[in-house]
Amino acid sequence: QLQLVESGGGLVKPGGSLRLSCAASGSGFSFSYYYMTWIRQSPGKGLEWIASIDGDASHTEYADSVQGRFTISRDNAKNSLFLQMDSLSGEDTAVYFCARDSGRYCDGGGCYLSDWGQGTLVTVSS
Amino acid sequence: EIVLTQSPGTLSLSPGERATLSCRASQNINYNFLAWYQQKPGQAPRVLIYGASSVATGIPDRFSGSGSGTDFTLTISRLESEDFAVYYCQQYGRSPYTFGQGTKLEIK
Numbered sequence: 646q647l648q649l650v651e652s653g654g655g656l657v658k659p660g661g662s663l664r665l666s667c668a669a670s671g672s673g674f675s676f677s678y679y680y681m682t683w684i685r686q687s688p689g690k691g692l693e694w695i696a697s698i699d700g701d702a703s704h705t706e707y708a709d710s711v712q713g714r715f716t717i718s719r720d721n722a723k724n725s726l727f728l729q730m731d732s733l734s735g736e737d738t739a740v741y742f743c744a745r746d747s748g749r750y751c752d753g754g755g756c757y758l759s760d761w762g763q764g765t766l767v768t769v770s771s
Numbered sequence: 772e773i774v775l776t777q778s779p780g781t782l783s784l785s786p787g788e789r790a791t792l793s794c795r796a797s798q799n800i801n802y803n804f805l806a807w808y809q810q811k812p813g814q815a816p817r818v819l820i821y822g823a824s825s826v827a828t829g830i831p832d833r834f835s836g837s838g839s840g841t842d843f844t845l846t847i848s849r850l851e852s853e854d855f856a857v858y859y860c861q862q863y864g865r866s867p868y869t870f871g872q873g874t875k876l877e878i879k
Contacts (some may be wrong), residue, residue, distance in 0.1 A: 647875060656831070657792040689864075691859075691870060691871075691872050691873060692816070692859055692861070693870070694861075694868040694869070694870070696869055705836045706866055708867050709878070715818065715831055727824075733821040739782055742815055746838055753865070753866060754801060754865050754866060754868070755802070755804060755863065755864070757804070757806040757818055757822075757825070757861070757863050758806070758808075758816075758818060758861070758863075759818055761815035761817065762815060763815050764815060
């Protein structure tokens, strides 16, 4: 059974930075095999896909809303996924979920979100 | 960007009834890469249906998906109390991988 646990959320001032982490665990789960994704959910904008990364971190994709401000990365040795968030604004206030994609080769589409963490709340406010 | 429009916004039904939820896309979805997720308050979404009609592992067979191209449907054949939740569709055929705004299924 795969478990994904996010951490690192909190209150940050506009213009500030935050780094989210997602720890993956579970028997028989090969973290490095799978694409991983960050999604966020805010009352005003619903669910929003924001970034994905392939298994060996050679390919990343970003939503336009975070391109150039957020960086997705991973440490396969530690079964961990990260999201570095810079230049934050109130529009970034949301619950952030990490999720495992359904496959290994998801470049340009083809993989749904098969497992989700419980999420971590990020609030951007002065 | 592919816009997904779900209808109705809220659906009020009783246990035992049949639920039909709609998801319409602004453009054709490649290979019918359309998923449905269920979300309960305070919980993460969980996948129910992928590829428009394939039922995810562990999902009861009262859930089914259909459709192709731009029009998709999630059907719950006989509602049980635990099915009252919010349902989202998502297209994963083309980046950005967009979600619908959700349908809230509430007890009548």
